[in-house]
Amino acid sequence: MTEQELIDKLKEEIIKQLNLEDQKPEDIDPDAPLFGEGLGLDSIDALEIMVLLEKNYGIKIEDPKEGKKIFFSVRTLAQFILENQKPA
Amino acid sequence: MNPIITKSIRIHQGRVISDGITLMENREVNVFGEFIRLVYKFAGMSYPKFYKMDDLCKLGLVAAELCLNGRELTNEYGKDKIGLVVQNGSSTIDTDKEYQRTIDDRENYFPSPAVFVYTLPNIMLGEICIKNKIFGENALMIEDSFRADSLHRHTSLLFGNGRIHASLTGWIELNAEHYDAFLCLVESDSGKRDGMPFTADSLGKLYQIQ
Numbered sequence: 001m002t003e004q005e006l007i008d009k010l011k012e013e014i015i016k017q018l019n020l021e022d023q024k025p026e027d028i029d030p031d032a033p034l035f036g037e038g039l040g041l042d043s044i045d046a047l048e049i050m051v052l053l054e055k056n057y058g059i060k061i062e063d064p065k066e067g068k069k070i071f072f073s074v075r076t077l078a079q080f081i082l083e084n085q086k087p088a
Numbered sequence: 089m090n091p092i093i094t095k096s097i098r099i100h101q102g103r104v105i106s107d108g109i110t111l112m113e114n115r116e117v118n119v120f121g122e123f124i125r126l127v128y129k130f131a132g133m134s135y136p137k138f139y140k141m142d143d144l145c146k147l148g149l150v151a152a153e154l155c156l157n158g159r160e161l162t163n164e165y166g167k168d169k170i171g172l173v174v175q176n177g178s179s180t181i182d183t184d185k186e187y188q189r190t191i192d193d194r195e196n197y198f199p200s201p202a203v204f205v206y207t208l209p210n211i212m213l214g215e216i217c218i219k220n221k222i223f224g225e226n227a228l229m230i231e232d233s234f235r236a237d238s239l240h241r242h243t244s245l246l247f248g249n250g251r252i253h254a255s256l257t258g259w260i261e262l263n264a265e266h267y268d269a270f271l272c273l274v275e276s277d278s279g280k281r282d283g284m285p286f287t288a289d290s291l292g293k294l295y296q297i298q
Contacts, residue, residue: 018202021139040136047201055198 006078014074017052018045030074038073046071053077059084091247091255091274092283093290097155098298099127099147099269104154105298111154120267124150135219142183142206144262145215148174151269152216152256159273161254162221171252172213172226173243174271178263179209179230212260224252234259234270234295240288243274247286259295270295 001009011025018041032038035046049071053059059081061067070080098105102115104127112130117123124146128138131153138146161170183206190200205211210228217226225246229238239257246252258271272294274286284290 019139020136022136044202044205051198051200 001082003075003078003082006081007074010074010078010081013052013056014049017048028074030078032073034071034073034077049077053081057081057085090277091244091286092277092281093272093286093294094275094281094283095155095157095273096258096294096298097151097269097271098295099151099154100267104130106154106157108297118265120262120265124267127154137215140202141215142180142186142203143267144176144180144183144209144260145206145212147262147267147269148212148216148260149219151258151260151271152220155256155271155273156220165253167221167223169224169251169253170220170222171224171243171246171255172216172222173229173239173246173255173257174213174227175229175231175235175239175259176209177231177233177261180207180211181263183207216256224255234268236288236292236295240286240291243286247274247276257291270298 007030008025011028011030014020014028015023015025020039023039028039035041046067050061050067053061061070070076096107102113102117102123103110104112112127114123114126117126120143124143127150128146131150133150133153135149138149141149183203187200187203187207190198190203209230210226213226213228216222227242229242231238239259243255243257246255253276255274256271257274259268260271261268272291275281275283277283
């Protein structure tokens, strides 16, 4: 899966998992911050994305300090998955 | 100053009723999730967090919105002088079950934080307070069924000791597809507004006629 394909998939998964019913995938800028400005997600959403990573991609974030960097945007999230996903 | 009831709202059985008048009716939609979205739109709300809430919070939030009917009580009373006194019968049983489903299977064990945060019924009061900037006393009591006497007693106590000057008081219940929200806006009688005396009898009658 290419980075772009994963970004598109992640957008749909985030909308579904976080019940962002007023958002469409095309409205989400892959480089915009997920938290605070941008999508305006909160700490519970961050936990929910961690569950999504584990459930859908089998990836656990071992070092919470890395979270801020990984969760910065949809693109950084996609890059983290591509770097850490184990081959099927 | 004796408090008066200046507005009441009831949402149940596919209908939204205010002060005895049906504002909206839809008996074709049998699924609560779909019905409450229609009510949300009917109330003219734009509050993205609504979609993230559990069904009990959605019901309470929309009922409060319709009961306040555009009034910003914080402009009329101190933020900490507006209270919430609510009863409920099933606590958060629906959300408890939904959370349980996320942890039932040890092979597929993914507890959902977003569901877990709604497994306390007074979170509903918190959501109403956040949306409406209410900082006053609030209480949620679990009862077998709607109890006008205890609602009246508790609300009156808060008015009587000066803790609140306005309150959203009522019953907000949800269990599977059974939903029933009844909220009254109770205010200190300043003589500026019409209303009915705030008594247990009035509460009981308003609940029954709607």
